[in-house]
Amino acid sequence: NTSLKFGHTHSFKGSTFFSLYCSPGRNLIRFSNHNVRNTTTLLLSQDGDMLYVGARDSMALKLNHSVIFFQLDWSPPDKDLEQCSMKGKKMADCPNFIRVLQFLNTTHLYACGTFAFSPRCIYIVSCFHCLKPDEGRGRCPYDPYQRNTAIIVDGELYTGTVADYRGNRPVISRYLSEGSRVDLKLDDTLGWLEDPTFIRSTFLPDEGKIYFFFSEVGREYDFIDKFIVSRISQICTSDVGGQRTLQRRWTTFAKAQLLCQADNELPYNVIQDIDTLLPADGAPEDDTLFYGIFTSQWSVNSGRSAVCSFRLTDIKSVFTGNYKVLNRDTLQWRAWVQEKVANPGECGLHNASDNVLRFVKENFLADESVRPVGRSLTMVSAEHNYTHLAVQRVQAANSRHYTVLFLLTESGYLHKAVLLQNGAHIIEEVQVFEQPQPIKSLKLSIPKGVIYVGTSEGVVKVPTANCSFYWTCAQCVLARDPFCHWDPVSRTCVIVSKIPTTLGQDIDGGNVEEACNSVSLTPSCPAGELVSVSLNEVIRIQCPAASQLSQQVWERPNSRLSSDLYLFLEDGSLSFVATPATLGHYLCLSFENGYQQTMAIYHVKQKSSPMTQSPTRFPRPQTYPIPTTQAVSRHGPELHTSFAKGPCYLRELVVVSVLLVICLSLLITMVLYALRQRCRSRTAPQAGTANRDSDRRTPVEQEALSGNNILSKHNGQALHSGHVSGLFCNGTLTGPNGHLPNTPSEES
Template sequence: MAGLCPHEVPAHAATSPSPRSHSENCKISLFFFPVSVAGRGKQEASSPSCACGHRDPRRTLTHFSQDNVSHYDIFLLHESEEELYVGARDRVLALTVGTPGSIPAGMLIPCLCSSAPPQTECFNFIRVLVALNQTHLYVCGTYAFSPACTYINFTLMSSGRGQPFLDGKGQCPFDPQHTYTALLVADGELYAGTMNNFQGNEPIISRSLGSRTLLKTDAFLRWLSADAAFVASFSIPGDDKVYFFFEETADEFDFFERLLVPRVARVCKSDVGGDKVLQKKWTTFLKAQLVCSQPGHFPFNVIHHAFALPRRDGGADFYAVFTSQWAGSAAVCAYSQEALEKVFEGKYKELNKESSRWTVYGGPDMNPRPGSCYMGPSSDKALTFMKDHFLMDGKVTPTQGQPLLVKTDITYTRIAVDETRGISGATYRVMFLATAEGFLHKAVELPEGPHIVESIQLFERPEPVKNLLLAPGKGILYVGYSSGVLQVPLANCSLHRSCAECVLARDPYCAWYSLEGSCQPTRPGLEGGMGHMGCTASPCSPSPQPAGLSPPLNALANYSWQQPGGPGGRGDTALLPNHTLVVIMQRGTAGTYKCRASENGYTWTVAHYQLQDPSGVAPQLDELAEEELAWGSSVPGTPRSYWPQFVTVTVLLAVTLAAAACLALLAYHDQLKARSKVRGCSAPHSPPSQRREKVPLNGGTGEPSAPEVPTEEEEEEEEGSRACCPQLDGDIDVDNNRLHVPVGGTA
């Protein structure tokens, strides 16, 4: 048992597990006399079922890195899924899939320059890595702010000695910090979206390689804003279109600050450019706004990455991750290809040159429709119309009109989506979302909403994930970051120890195997899985686990306790705020204690304990080891003395009263001293006859008033004044301020 060795359990307070073994979700611990049973409450609904930290033994990750190599940014998986090609700084590496620790083949593509020191900008960051054919790769890099491209074969050896580099302008960015996207279609043509100059203010969508004329967007017509940032590009099998996802500053809105808008642009593979108008320029370029928002909240207007998932019935669904320009939250929105095409077939916007405002085009329709892929060679009138009508009026709304998933205080940087079939035959889509802090979230789409199965901390210190690539045939997800590559298995079934945990995890890659009594990757012959609760009593009992306190594996479950005498017990138990059940050993407390978990409408027993008290009396103090008693604790039934506390309070009261008496005596002494102070003599008083005016101030004659008779107090005061003040004889000269004293007198 946790906290005590078996021989330390008191003889009169013992616990014994029932034949049903307990799991890690609920543990029992004995702390000297009370019995403590721990559990944990339900987490928020948006929290993952399992959160694995860095190097958590419950999640096995395979890591690859090489000395003096960094920025593992670009991935290319061979069609056989046996080799993974990685574009890093100054190198292209080839890794064997599913073979940890294998020595990769590699090719050094250094940047030979003299204008910049090697320790700063003089590097070749690989930005384009595509399979040109069955034997060669086409690789482009920044090459010290001078983009260059070359051909190499699949053995990562140069196609020829002294093979010159090709100009990569328009295919690869100048600065490694600039965003980019590149796509090679089946006919060997490269479609790229990147910056076309060193300053990074001329975005371009171009088509190169192949035998046809190079096409690009027109910078003078401002089809793209100067700050356009590309995040992804896709070509759907069997379709004649190429889609580019990017963000840019919106020119069609009058906003008091810079307003970013997510966009999707479309060009046609059959586009050949114009003859006189729009020569070597796209004649099918159109762009529209993407919408990802919740009612009453700021819109998610900053797009970070997108992923295309082809459907079995044709077409594709596009998944994109967004953040808000004003709020710290992230969202995942999904768009159908039909929703995109509906907007591109809608109304155009046009710029009113007189008012400099964008308005809806209300002119006559043209046939064939400008910008359509079946337009063919167009007239100069249609091409002139396309020069100014490249922005669509409609907006692409997400599936179900709202985001699939919203998370606060998180920034999703990459997304990959896999489609798998459960044992019940239903198809599930699993989203792998990488964050800017280095976490990986695995979320499954369910009819009631998305559910985050697990969260994995990929790195020891926070850093963004650079790339995600799925190898569905191998069941592996590759993660690229600045210092290496991680290989993450899609399924993590061994994490779940019981049938209930396996099924309630809602992981479509896992199901319960009844014959072996374990949770395993999905295959025919398994039960449970995503479809239903197929657990039975015997094979789905919790498997034995080592005793000890630990948090429950399923963070979404709600744990409760069943006690003898009903849910509330017999009054001698207490449930602490941390969901710890404290049992005071008394008569009648022995019995069965069960820890039960509840999730998604299903309840099962996680742990089962039998508390025994054979003697029926509480243990005495001498039966317990002294080290098992906490400071200040006592055994029930032992009288407790409060004499030390009484003496302490009495002494403090006496000291307080003595201090108050001293203060009172000191105050009385000061009062007596003030009363005994000797006063000085008073000033001489004028006689009563001089205190009043004899004549009114107005010069009139008034009635003479009767002389006042002085009182006894005035007489005494006057006598005192005479005693203190000397009497002067003589005349006073008021004008000259002199005193005339008779001869023989004193002045």
């Protein structure tokens, strides 16, 4: 019932490709294939040369230094998909999601998938030829959304998952046992696991133990609501089960609470991810550290993440201490007050007596909790929800070792942090994805110096070091990156070599003057920028931040920036209204750890012409990048704003001007027409007023007017009431020929 297809595809042909894209300040490589989606599992070879990818309905092999790409299609047949759908599952959840991918030996891989809610496993030759399929129940979850963990030790598979379709039977099991060794599992009737969510498992060879990390309901707490606790459990690889009691069951299982809590604060009780930091060369295995990400179920800590570290010495001390016992009648846990018959979790108990095995069967929960190193939190983030974690020990230029954490956020950002005596220092923030995506897996390759991030769209390769990003000694030192130091010979920030040196690096203090004492610290000012504005225009000039730890200050030569005229925004930019008093030069300065550098220079001036819409610039060379907690693009951010550039309104100006001219022309025409009508009305004789005027006229005036009438009649131009042939202009009565009315024309 297993459909298997083998495909060999060249990475630059067909649908498989590697793409190089730029995150701010970073060059990242993304691997994708239209047949390799929903990356769920990543597996790295020990030398880091080969990356195996488990995805939906397929597995892939990528070689780091070549373009060879193998793909194995492993999808359920249509019959199984139909049965999955008939069981009420969504078709999107019915494909085969690879959840277990491990090296079985030097030549074979072992893989398990959900396979349409009917788990299957297969053996794979390293060249991606499939051998016989195998039963997957108890080795892989049914549901692709359920978390699980698996590890292969000496050819045997140790898993933490669920063993039924509904997900109600959690188990920690061993499979693929050979010879006298038998497969083992927990006795699910004893309540050894309480609705767990498995996170990760790790094997410590010197201990001969496998540690499982998970969260579950804490039945030992008598709360109204279910209280989630984080756990660490252990089993011995030498365990073969009891002879009569605990047959084919673990005799070495024990668990304890991981308590990520600061004093007088609520605990971060839900574990999200954990990674193992092995001790340095020559150090005992007891110095092994486990770094985990924890969140809280309490609303007061909602949206916050904490990182805690636990030492193997403290874990072993808890497991060798006292244990609780469950009262089967009251279902209440209490501390065991009688003498211990045996030490639960101790290897070799499979040969013990039935009385000892009954004791360890009832006493598997440690009385004490495992406290973090120093009884304090390693770091806390109030702004980011971390989901995945990788840890590495890095040797700095002065031969000291520093712990570096790589933390992935829900929003698709990678934080690189170095742990110092005074707390964690975020070196940089890398934008892994343009849009937030759920992270499926994370793998750190220390030999190759890269991090692989698996998502629903493919795999992204992120270098752990980014030294070339820092262009000056000050930037290289202020980054406080253990991977990088300033080389005074080549005058570049380079990856730390194995030759010890104290120059060009100061991880603990970040002191630029001491670390760069052999280098000229005269900072090169950025190129000035000319911004042409109109008066009363709102201006916003920006200042790139050197880092989130730096303090930005705006200055004007021989002038003080008053809060009445200027608005200092949270992103460090400066906003103001362009007036004669605010025109001139502006400088943005950055102060960090006692070191000052100029980040931006502006010259704000009034536009010389109203047609000038876009600002001009001084010749500006490529500016230096900024060492930053949040990685900044090498070319720097665009410093012009929409206020300074502005769109062009020339066409609208022409249209408005034409309309204004038309309106003025109509208005003038109407005024002239009204004056003409007024003049005509004043010069026309009125019947009602003629008699009254004649009464006031003297005999001489009447005689003169009579003469005018006679003259007019003589010229054939008789005046009739209501018809006027002359205009009254400037207080003078004129005739139609422009002469005075009492003056004969030349024609007569």
